[in-house]
Amino acid sequence: MKAEILSVGTELLLGDILNTNAQYISRELANFGINVYYQTVVGDNPERLKNAYNFALNRADIVITTGGLGPTKDDLTKEIAAEYFNKKLVLDNKSLQEIITFFKKINREISENNKKQAYFPEGSIIIENNNGTAPGCIIEENNKIAILLPGPPKEMIPMLNETVIPYLKKFHEGTLVSKVLRITGIGESSVDNLIGHIIDNQTNPTVAPYAKDNEVILRLTAKTNNEEEAYRIIEPVERQIRNKLGDINVYGVENQTIEGVVAKLLIENKLTISTAESCTGGLLAGQLINYPGISSAFLEGAVTYSNKAKINRLKVKEDTLIKFGAVSSECAAEMAEGIAKESGTNIGVSTTGIAGPDGGTDEKPVGLVYVGIYINGIVKTKKLNLVGNRQKIRDRAVAYTLDWIRRELIKYLKEGNN
Amino acid sequence: MKAEILSVGTELLLGDILNTNAQYISRELANFGINVYYQTVVGDNPERLKNAYNFALNRADIVITTGGLGPTKDDLTKEIAAEYFNKKLVLDNKSLQEIITFFKKINREISENNKKQAYFPEGSIIIENNNGTAPGCIIEENNKIAILLPGPPKEMIPMLNETVIPYLKKFHEGTLVSKVLRITGIGESSVDNLIGHIIDNQTNPTVAPYAKDNEVILRLTAKTNNEEEAYRIIEPVERQIRNKLGDINVYGVENQTIEGVVAKLLIENKLTISTAESCTGGLLAGQLINYPGISSAFLEGAVTYSNKAKINRLKVKEDTLIKFGAVSSECAAEMAEGIAKESGTNIGVSTTGIAGPDGGTDEKPVGLVYVGIYINGIVKTKKLNLVGNRQKIRDRAVAYTLDWIRRELIKYLKEGNN
Incomplete structure (x- = not known):
């Protein structure tokens, strides 16, 4: 109809x-x-x-x-x-x-x-x-x-x-059941390249993609006689999609959020986290605590916008700031380790970058962001080159960081700090 | 057309x-x-x-x-x-x-x-x-x-x-010039009550209201032969509206944002600010630093979600937390003063509340939020009763707090701490 x-x-x-x-x-x-x-x-x-x-x-x-x-x-x-x-x-x-x-x-x-x-x-x-x-x-x-x-x-x-x-x-004839897969880390066009043939050829369930901010959503919809049968025909198509896209890139299903997935990983494994933000200015902590039960895992966040705050709060070395600058891999590493040790958490996460519109140089352009993660003794950093206006750069830095925490947590829980 | x-x-x-x-x-x-x-x-x-x-x-x-x-x-x-x-x-x-x-x-x-x-x-x-x-x-x-x-x-x-x-x-024939007035602190129906007769009877400029999250916007649009004439006929209508609504409730014009207005007040008067957030979890700092030039005024933010962090970071007294709880006027006051003193800023702002969906009691229901502001020696607090889901309560708390900072700053700059 x-x-x-x-x-x-x-x-x-x-x-x-x-x-x-x-x-x-x-x-x-x-x-x-x-x-x-x-x-x-x-x-x-x-x-x-x-x-x-x-x-x-x-x-x-x-x-x-x-x-x-x-x-x-x-x-x-x-x-x-x-x-x-x-x-x-x-x-x-x-x-x-x-x-x-x-x-x-x-x-x-x-x-x-x-x-x-x-x-x-x-x-x-x-x-x-x-x-x-x-x-x-x-x-x-x-x-x-x-x-x-x-x-x-x-x-x-x-x-x-x-x-x-x-x-x-x-x-109404039959039953309609939908399942939503949520994808990060690969863009809409890559998703289309990897599974375009599935999207085009699938009729029951149908597969419909759409892009939202920082994620791609796939809706698999089956029309059958009953719910059980619907899930049975969705399952192999979902498996095929997960194989093609890489299972790690499917961060969640249905109404799950990236912060909810991270929060659950933390809470279920009794891990605690703290954040030290410069360019994202509190938005990372703000999104993490969207998840209602987060208070047992998230203990503290610091928005260390000034160098002085980075030194006082996070014990970032003055030397590091002089040698490499606040926007550097070295600073991100010290921030992540610093907030974890200062708050006594298993995990510390940091962001430092240039959100613009001013402050960029040839060497360190607007959109350059370093993120750091400390997990029980080991620190890693990543360098991001983000595009967009100030707001967008910060939003993307937060989205990237939350997804990175998820990926690093999964790795840590599987392999430990090896 | x-x-x-x-x-x-x-x-x-x-x-x-x-x-x-x-x-x-x-x-x-x-x-x-x-x-x-x-x-x-x-x-x-x-x-x-x-x-x-x-x-x-x-x-x-x-x-x-x-x-x-x-x-x-x-x-x-x-x-x-x-x-x-x-x-x-x-x-x-x-x-x-x-x-x-x-x-x-x-x-x-x-x-x-x-x-x-x-x-x-x-x-x-x-x-x-x-x-x-x-x-x-x-x-x-x-x-x-x-x-x-x-x-x-x-x-x-x-x-x-x-x-x-x-x-x-x-x-387009003629010139169309619009001026936007941005209003906080009074709702859409109050605006309608106060200036409904102006909205209905004005033809040039027209006055069109619309409500956005946490603010009401009025667009005054004049159709004239040139820009200068347009502003000349907009001016008396704007004045009339400001009188009716109360000038302090018109926080800005055109594309100004509440954080931009606050940031300008701070920077122009060489005042520094820090934030201590519990229920808003970093979103207040995150919105404040939307304003590109904020780094000279905003020195540091703390997201003190746990009681331990409130005590360690902000020097909130354990006694206060035991006697009044973390969601209390007393705690908000100590948080605001604490972050200002810890970061050495003129102003400290705090939020503490119950964003839900759980954690509410008859005495302290979901939506109860206390905010605190410390300005050069004087602390004030406000009690808010906000409605909506977790996300909405936190957004409204941030919006309210930013507007409150604006109002208190204007008062302070006019009268000092009297």
Whole structure:
């Protein structure tokens, strides 16, 4: 079944509000196995709304509209749906009573306009609205389904979940199961090179890639008779993908985050960590402690922006700063070891670099970042050359460092400090 | 001129991501006096994309696409635009060089695929992308304008602002000048209560409010014959708004950020600052040092997540932690004073709270945050009750604290420590 979402409201076209409804409905329908082929936004203009409505209903089996059910003259979705299906608008007494009750409850006078909200195309299934005055409706005719929902997400979402999704179940065959793989360390085009043939040739499960900041996401979606079977057909494709990409590059699945993966490795292995940040200025610690249970593993962070702080807090040698500078492999190493020893943690991690826009030289350009990791006695450093503006360089340094901690931890846990 | 936005990407139709691009572009065009009549989202399906593209270009004068400029076979926007305008795709050497440089800089192998990103419909105006490998382009033909931009907002937004908007200016009559006022400390509905009548009745300049995370933005847009005249008619309306809202609540104008305003206050008055963070875990320092010149004012930050770190690093008294707990006004005060004295700065700022989801009690619920500020000998604290998930609570605590630093600094600079 092909679905289309038509969002009605001039405020969307002016960019005054974000179209969260389209995302929400799309996700719910996708989980449910219904393909959304288009999302359209149109203003409260009768002619353009009518055109968009006709167009959508001609190409899709199901059209879900949001908006245009309010009490004003601008609110026209029901009128236009009635016209499309050649139906009269008739009063629904139950809805009228509910609207009257609603107004009593919020201590406001009901206006004549609001009564318009109790009229629906004849023969509609009414969708109750427990959070506002605009009930929705479903019109089913000639193999087309029109579902009319109000615009405010607080009203729309419960109506979708409580009435529309259960209603749509009757049209649904089979089960749709998705599994998400999360990839770091290799870019979108490399992923495409390595597994493009799988993406192209897989039909069940399908494999859909998309790139987010600092990661690539693969969604494997199987359509089967039951969940168990879905996972059974996903498994070999997932294995093949992991082999091609390198298992270490798949850092997590589903909604896992890189900081969550690192945090779990630390907590499960009773390892403690501390951070010493220069160019990332606290963002590394800030992301690590996104993970709610982190407090048993993360003991302390230092943002040592000045050289003095590096010397006092982390015992970086003045000599090192003079000889190699603050942005150097040597300094990163001393920072990582210093914070670990100062805080008494197993692991210390450091960042030092030039985030720009100023401060770069030919020898040490903007984007040059050294990161250090100390794990129970052994220090390693890495040199990164990052691109982007100040914000991006810092974000990428944090993403790289978190992933590097993960890789080094896995190595350490497998091999020890050899 | 009628414009239409066509967002390309299956991830949008699956509801994996929110279409923030459509909102952003719509708002920019609206500010500019160009009407957006439709926003459409279509997946990476060649046939449907082609249909949507043709349809959009037939009914609109300007079609702006986002997405589909990536290196994979799924990325088809340029191909479809070339077909629509009956043009060949030709190599742009400058773009190719930039892509090669980009890959060298990030130390990755360039794949054959990436070279596809340097091909454009013949005769296009190329739009440089300084934040990624996908340049955009503009095709102008037969009174139609097609503007192709990449999907990632961090790449799309600068390209829109730096190239597309200046390009569109030539189609625009008169001068449109906007001034942005940035407001913190009062919410969207309070702003509406205080200046709703101005927003409703102002026609030139128009006043358009919108709410962002932790701030409300007002855009005053004047349409006149020249820039000077525009600022002259904006000025009295701005003054009226500032009076109504309270001048201190307007923290900045145009693209100023709260951390930038704080940083400038510090640097201009030769004041130094350090931070001691518990629940915000480094995010406060991380945001402060967004400001490029901050290194002369921000000397050091401590992320003292454990009680031990609070005692060792900040000299918080063990007694205080036992009597009042780490989440207390007393602890916040000692943290702020402690970090200032330990780092030898004029100002010390602290945060300590319960970001959740666990750890809340009846007495100290999730969202309870104490912040402290020490300025040259005087300590103050504030108790905040914040709502939202862990991430939101921490973001709001950082936003509140930065604004509070601003307000306290202004007071201190005016009155001293009286």
